Amino acid sequence: MDKLLTVVVPAYNVERYLDQCLGSFVECPAREELEVLVIDDGATDGSLEIAQRYRFQHPDLFRVFHKENGGHGSVINFGVDEARGAYVKVVDGDDWVDGAALAGLIEVLALGDADVVASDYHCVEDGSYRLLDHRHAAADPSHYGRVCGFDVVADEEIMKIHSLTYRTSILRDNGVRFAEGCFYEDAQFAIFPLPFCQTVRYDDNVVYQYRLGRAGQSVDITSLVARRAEHERILESLFALSDEQAGADAGHRAYLDRAIAYFVQNQYQIYLARGLGGGSFAEMRAFDRRLRAEQRGVYDAVGKRSIWLIRKTGYAAFPLGVAAYRAREALRGLRRR
Secondary structure, three states: OOEEEEEEEEEOOOHHHHHHHHHHHHOOOOHHHEEEEEEEEOOOOOHHHHHHHHHHHOOOOEEEEEEOOOOHHHHHHHHHHHOOEEEEEEOOOOOEEOHHHHHHHHHHHOOOOOOEEEEEEEEEEOOOOOEEEEEOOOOOHHHEOOEEOHHHHOOOOOOOOOOEEEEHHHHHHOOOOOOOOOOOOHHHHHHOOHHHOOOEEEEEEEEEEEEEOOOOOOOOHHHHHHOHHHHHHHHHHHHHHHHHOOOOOHHHHHHHHHHHHHHHHHHHHHHHHHOOOOOHHHHHHHHHHHHHHHOHHHHHHOOOHHHHHHHHOOOOOHHHHHHHHHHHHHHHHHHHO
8 A cells, every 4th residue: 555544535516615625634744644535526516626726736645536426425435446545534525624633643543453443523513613512432531542342342432434444455355335326325334344343443633524504414304304215225224234244243243233223313313303294103113113123233222212202102202202303403493593
């Protein structure tokens, strides 16, 4: 491998944000160990031109590719194939990194002693740049700076795409691929490689700066409801992985159940957001019963108390859940004003 780290930057109609994203890599003091692949996924704005400008100005740092639109997962697949780094990370074109923290991560990667590195990250409000949250990779501070097996990882925080850096060979050698032409494949990125990973190093460098509040983001509940078929497609792929890993060791099995349950909770949010009409209640009940029958470990690992209240009342509390959800969303709307 030529570099320690490859960062894959999916760029689809993000010209408003791409300068900030790419400029943040230029500020990294450890550029000699870094390559940034900017992959234009058939953008119709000026994203490609911005990327080409950075490639021209910093040819040692950036490589730029143009491909037909295939979705976020197709960009990650493409980037993994092209990567020259021993490790690979994904940073979306509308987000950015802290350059100094990225250099700290590269120092950690130079140790080469973990299949996965999980780093802290920030959630930042779009426009105001107000810090919304500091997301910790490890709940137990004593785990930072340590390489842990899945007997420890099983009880730790669920690792998200913004936190994760994988050994590139884990993805390539095991043929790990992510859904194309579909939203929410970030759940696959956070879970699919893990059965092939044995070690996780927890890193307190706050590398990723995750922009929240941008109109049309896939994590927005309106988008989740509109694209629920795609969300269900991703869940089915996670359930298939769960079935394949039925014989995994206890640590991997426990973590997979908890990680899949984390993303399953969004499905219940979709049912609550849809309200009492349109067959939402019947769909929720059928989904929950199927989950209990076919994915009992995932079912038991669901952590939201509101879901368990609905379950324990024989689903009679579903209307109450809908009302509580709407009240909570209305309160959030008032706080944003």
